[in-house]
Amino acid sequence: MPSARELMDLTRKAIASLLRAVSLQEQVTLICQEIERIAPDIIAFILRADEQGALRPLAGSGLSARQIQALEGLAIDSLYGIADDALAVGTEDAAQPGLHDLGVSHGAKRFWAAPVRSGDGRVLAMLAIQPQQTATLTALHRRLIDTCLPLCALALEREESRTRIDRLAFYDELTGLPNRRLLQVRAEQAIARAQRDRSPLAVLVIDLDRFKRINHALGQPGGDELLRLVARRLEEGRRFCDIVAHLSADEFALVVPYCDAEQAAASARCLLAALSRPCRIADVPLGLSACLGISLFPGDGQDIDTLIHRADMAMQRAKACGLGRFCFFSEELKRSAVELSLEEALRVAIERNQLRLHYQPQVYFKDGRLRGVEALARWHHPQLGDISPARFVVLAEQCGLIDELGRWVLHEACRQLADWRHRGLAIPAISVNLSPSNFHDADLPATIARTLAQHGIRPAELMLEITESVLMDTNPSFLKILREVHAQGVLLSMDDFGTGFSSLSHLHRLPVQELKLDRSFVFDLEHDGASRTLSDAVLHLGESLRLSVVAEGVETEAQRRILVQLGYQVGQGYLFSAPLPPAELEAWLAARPGQAKRLADALIPD
Numbered sequence: 001m002p003s004a005r006e007l008m009d010l011t012r013k014a015i016a017s018l019l020r021a022v023s024l025q026e027q028v029t030l031i032c033q034e035i036e037r038i039a040p041d042i043i044a045f046i047l048r049a050d051e052q053g054a055l056r057p058l059a060g061s062g063l064s065a066r067q068i069q070a071l072e073g074l075a076i077d078s079l080y081g082i083a084d085d086a087l088a089v090g091t092e093d094a095a096q097p098g099l100h101d102l103g104v105s106h107g108a109k110r111f112w113a114a115p116v117r118s119g120d121g122r123v124l125a126m127l128a129i130q131p132q133q134t135a136t137l138t139a140l141h142r143r144l145i146d147t148c149l150p151l152c153a154l155a156l157e158r159e160e161s162r163t164r165i166d167r168l169a170f171y172d173e174l175t176g177l178p179n180r181r182l183l184q185v186r187a188e189q190a191i192a193r194a195q196r197d198r199s200p201l202a203v204l205v206i207d208l209d210r211f212k213r214i215n216h217a218l219g220q221p222g223g224d225e226l227l228r229l230v231a232r233r234l235e236e237g238r239r240f241c242d243i244v245a246h247l248s249a250d251e252f253a254l255v256v257p258y259c260d261a262e263q264a265a266a267s268a269r270c271l272l273a274a275l276s277r278p279c280r281i282a283d284v285p286l287g288l289s290a291c292l293g294i295s296l297f298p299g300d301g302q303d304i305d306t307l308i309h310r311a312d313m314a315m316q317r318a319k320a321c322g323l324g325r326f327c328f329f330s331e332e333l334k335r336s337a338v339e340l341s342l343e344e345a346l347r348v349a350i351e352r353n354q355l356r357l358h359y360q361p362q363v364y365f366k367d368g369r370l371r372g373v374e375a376l377a378r379w380h381h382p383q384l385g386d387i388s389p390a391r392f393v394v395l396a397e398q399c400g401l402i403d404e405l406g407r408w409v410l411h412e413a414c415r416q417l418a419d420w421r422h423r424g425l426a427i428p429a430i431s432v433n434l435s436p437s438n439f440h441d442a443d444l445p446a447t448i449a450r451t452l453a454q455h456g457i458r459p460a461e462l463m464l465e466i467t468e469s470v471l472m473d474t475n476p477s478f479l480k481i482l483r484e485v486h487a488q489g490v491l492l493s494m495d496d497f498g499t500g501f502s503s504l505s506h507l508h509r510l511p512v513q514e515l516k517l518d519r520s521f522v523f524d525l526e527h528d529g530a531s532r533t534l535s536d537a538v539l540h541l542g543e544s545l546r547l548s549v550v551a552e553g554v555e556t557e558a559q560r561r562i563l564v565q566l567g568y569q570v571g572q573g574y575l576f577s578a579p580l581p582p583a584e585l586e587a588w589l590a591a592r593p594g595q596a597k598r599l600a601d602a603l604i605p606d
Contacts, residue, residue: 211249214281356378497515517535
């Protein structure tokens with residue numbers, strides 16, 4: 001008889017293995033080993049029941065290969081057939097009902113098997129022993145089995161719970177497919193193999209057409225049934241190495257290793273054909289279709305998140321083309337992705353004061369005296385480098401950031417002018433470009449007034465530049481705001497004049513003090529008589545309206561000379577200086593002969 005101490009020791013070891021979270025195989029093997037240690041005359045083994053009720057050898061080192069083969073796949077009912085938990089008995093007479101022949105070479109031997117039951121009564125496994133020296137079951141054997149049955153049940157139920165938790169964490173409960181989390185793990189492994197083998201890999205994202213409409217018509221049970229059907233059809237054609245996952249709602253993903261563009265296109269056609277097969281959902285005949293997007297490793301991305309995102313972008317493009325289509329991720333879509341990321345980066349750059357202003361001088365042709373500077377926004381992206389203003393200003397207009405950009409430029413330009421004044425650098429005036437949409441902000445006059453007061457800038461030292469497109473703005477609030485700004489004493493300039501909507505009938509309504517001749521006229525002055533004629537006309541128009549006129553884009557001495565001959569007094573362009581950061585503008589000023597003296601007499605522009 002085993003002593004109480006021995007049984008307690010067995011229990012303690014089994015519980016300790018559970019606490020160490022060792023594998024189920026190790027836990028049940030330990031139980032079998034402890035049984036055989038306490039009773040060396042028997043062989044112990046455990047047969048686990050699968051989902052179909054068939055038994056599979058789980059633990060027990062004393063069985064021969066032939067015995068294991070004989071036990072594999074047995075039905076539980078073949079080992080015991082009585083209602084209670086009495087031990088089933090194997091015998092030499094294998095023809096007796098409910099008995100099993102282990103098939104040892106020198107004749108069959110008895111073995112006894114008891115069911116391992118869960119808390120809800122299900123049979124999880126059979127714990128079996130085979131005495132080597134007796135044909136009957138002894139009290140020792142019974143006591144060992146009685147002690148080990150709850151330990152086996154505890155180990156098996158714990159494994160069931162762990163499996164259930166893993167399924168909840170890594171599998172979609174509705175379709176049974178891997179979820180995004182498990183896809184992430186398996187796909188990264190597949191990508192690592194593709195990188196190592198230098199082999200292609202494709203990611204496909206599938207989205208059902210009209211799923212919301214179907215789900216609404218058939219109800220959630222019908223929608224769920226449809227998603228399960230789609231999951232089965234996606235699983236049907238997959239290879240062993242392919243990964244199918246349910247991402248969300250009606251969106252699925254496939255990771256297909258060793259798949260180039262041509263093979264991906266063929267796979268897409270097969271999948272769309274399989275999904276389009278007629279079906280019945282909730283007794284309603286349905287014709288299905290789906291759209292599919294494809295991205296390829298390594299060209300479209302180096303990690304699964306990027307590849308899925310770009311396949312999804314391609315899928316959205318396919319949907320835009322109609323039902324049942326597929327589309328590859330392309331350079332055009334890549335540019336769209338870059339623009340989206342650039343939009344967010346611009347938003348952050350404005351919020352975190354990561355933009356910078358450069359300043360381009362405006363000078364008098366006659367003596368080179370400084371008239372003022374124009375503030376021009378510059379953006380250095382940490383990864384993409386310098387982004388052209390022509391690009392990010394248009395982006396700001398498209399994504400609704402242009403008002404924020406205008407306010408930032410206004411504040412920073414006034415701050416910089418105040419700093420120069422504080423350090424004794426008498427920059428006469430500063431010009432700031434604002435978008436027409438800024439003048440639809442009813443708070444703009446108050447914003448300008450607060451900014452000027454905050455930095456101690458006089459209104460006449462600030463010039464706001466607006467484009468000719470405002471001439472076509474018939475909104476009464478726009479003109480009201482423009483006049484309120486002008487009433488503060490802030491000067492207004494019409495930028496790029498002569499290229500857009502120039503019209504005296506509109507121009508006379510605006511309280512502007514300056515016109516800026518567009519650089520396109522200046523560029524052709526030397527070789528195009530029409531440019532000279534138009535430039536002359538703009539100057540005379542400005543003079544007739546008592547407006548100052550500034551020529552932009554002056555790059556050569558010949559252009560300067562022609563402008564002077566036409567009667568222009570002020571110019572701006574690379575002939576004098578490129579737009580400069582504050583420190584470089586200060587150095588430019590210091591290097592100009594007599595500039596310090598001239599600045600003292602030039603605090604207010606003409």
